[in-house]
Amino acid sequence: MDALRLLPVSALADNYVWLLADAHGDAIAVDPGDAAPVTAALRAQGWQLRAILLTHHHADHVGGVEVLVKGTPGITVFAPQDERIAAVTQQVGDGDRIAIDRPACRFEVIAVPGHTRSHVAYHGHGLLFCGDTLFSIGCGRLFEGTPAQMLASLDRLRTLPDATRICCGHEYTLSNCRFALTIEPDNAALRERHADAIRQRDRGEPTVPTTLASELACNPFLRTDQPAVAARLGATGPTGADRAARFGALRAMKDAFRA
Ligand code: ZN
Ligand code: FE
Numbered sequence: 001m002d003a004l005r006l007l008p009v010s011a012l013a014d015n016y017v018w019l020l021a022d023a024h025g026d027a028i029a030v031d032p033g034d035a036a037p038v039t040a041a042l043r044a045q046g047w048q049l050r051a052i053l054l055t056h057h058h059a060d061h062v063g064g065v066e067v068l069v070k071g072t073p074g075i076t077v078f079a080p081q082d083e084r085i086a087a088v089t090q091q092v093g094d095g096d097r098i099a100i101d102r103p104a105c106r107f108e109v110i111a112v113p114g115h116t117r118s119h120v121a122y123h124g125h126g127l128l129f130c131g132d133t134l135f136s137i138g139c140g141r142l143f144e145g146t147p148a149q150m151l152a153s154l155d156r157l158r159t160l161p162d163a164t165r166i167c168c169g170h171e172y173t174l175s176n177c178r179f180a181l182t183i184e185p186d187n188a189a190l191r192e193r194h195a196d197a198i199r200q201r202d203r204g205e206p207t208v209p210t211t212l213a214s215e216l217a218c219n220p221f222l223r224t225d226q227p228a229v230a231a232r233l234g235a236t237g238p239t240g241a242d243r244a245a246r247f248g249a250l251r252a253m254k255d256a257f258r259a
Contacts, residue, residue, distance in 0.1 A: 004103060004125055006167070008206045009041045014171045015060050016206065018129055021047045022103035030122070030129045031055055031169055035064035039071065048072070050102050054079035054088070055131025056119040061169060062087070076100070080111075082118035092120060112157065114150025115140030123160060127209070130157065131169045136210040137193065138176035139221040141255065147248030151224075158222055162213035173197045173207035179257045180220045183232055183250070189217040224250055 007019040011034040019041060021027035027047040031054060032038045042049055049072050054062055062079075065087040069075060078098055079088040092098060094111035107124035112133040119140075121130040132140035133150075134157055142150055177194035184190055193214060197207045216222050223229045224246045233246045 004105065006127065006165075006209070007041065007045070008167070008208065009037050010171070010206075011037045011064070012060050015169060016167070016171065016208065017041075017064070018167045019045075019047065020103065020105065020125075020127070021045065024102070026050045026102035028053060028100060028103065028105065029068065030167070031061040031131055032064035032068055033058075033060040033062065035067035035071075038064055038068060049075060051076045051078065051100050053107070053122055053129060054085060055121060055129060055133075055169065056080065056116045057082050057084040058116070058132070061131060078122075080109075080118040080120045082116075094120070098122075110156055112153035114142055114145035114153045117144040119153075121157065123164070126161070126163060127165050127167055128157065128160060128212070129167045133157070133168075134166060134215065134219075134221075135168045135170060135176060136166065136173045136197075136208050136215065137180050137190070137219050138172055138254065139219075139251070142251060146244070147251060148244040150251070151244055151247040154222060158212070158216065160212055162211065162216070164212040165209040166212060166215060167209045171206060171208070173210075174201060176219075179254055180218065182257070183220045183229060183253075184223070186228075187218065189214070193218045220250060221247070 005021050008016040011017050015033045017032045017038050018030040019027050025047040028051045077087050077089045078092050079085045081091045092109045096109040099106045107122040110121045112119050112121045115132045200207045233249045
């Protein structure tokens with residue numbers, strides 16, 4: 001049963017819609033911000049859409065839902081509790097376990113506030129669908145949350161198994177690497193990741209999914225407790241407030257960074 005196939009579909013400017021399908025071609029879509037590329041990918045693969053998972057309310061993640069649901073009436077749309085998400089048929093919250101029959105798959109819902117207040121991630125089958133919370137070598141902007149909230153969300157994600165494949169919402173890896181290298185110029189794993197990502201993009205391939213192990217080694221937003229990173233961010237110290245201050249300082253530097 002467990003031969004699920006994972007396919008990132010490029011959508012809009014730099015979004016990924018994630019498709020997950022079984023051997024019968026029954027598929028789910030995560031964060032379909034646009035319907036057309038999803039419909040085209042489903043047709044090309046010979047897959048049928050059975051359910052949709054949404055991580056947060058932003059248009060580039062939910063914009064294709066209405067058209068997709070119209071094309072396949074009756075499908076379940078899982079989404080966090082948020083009045084800004086209209087098409088939801090099953091609301092989910094932190095700690096919920098959701099089960100889908102076709103394709104047979106199960107996910108744990110993890111609340112990850114920070115980018116938005118109701119953002120969730122879905123973890124199952126060695127995969128993490130994390131929307132705009134954790135990117136490869138980066139994290140989402142803090143539109144509706146505090147640095148402390150986003151840090152707490154990332155602290156939860158970092159406890160998942162190292163081999164977890166990180167399926168994020170955007171192709172931001174190259175510009176994220178350029179910023180990360182200003183924070184940790186001597187991080188060999190990061191430099192290797194950057195070189196790999198350049199090759200992947202040159203070949204027209206996505207740089208994701210990545211693994212949690214790789215992110216822990218390379219992503220400055222998961223490394224603000226590392227002495228070299230902490231020193232770079234000024235605020236050092238073991239307390240929670242200092243951790244959040246360091247994280248906030250890093251996020252502010254990224255917001256001001258022009259690659
Ligand atoms: Zn977003
Ligand atoms: Fe987004």
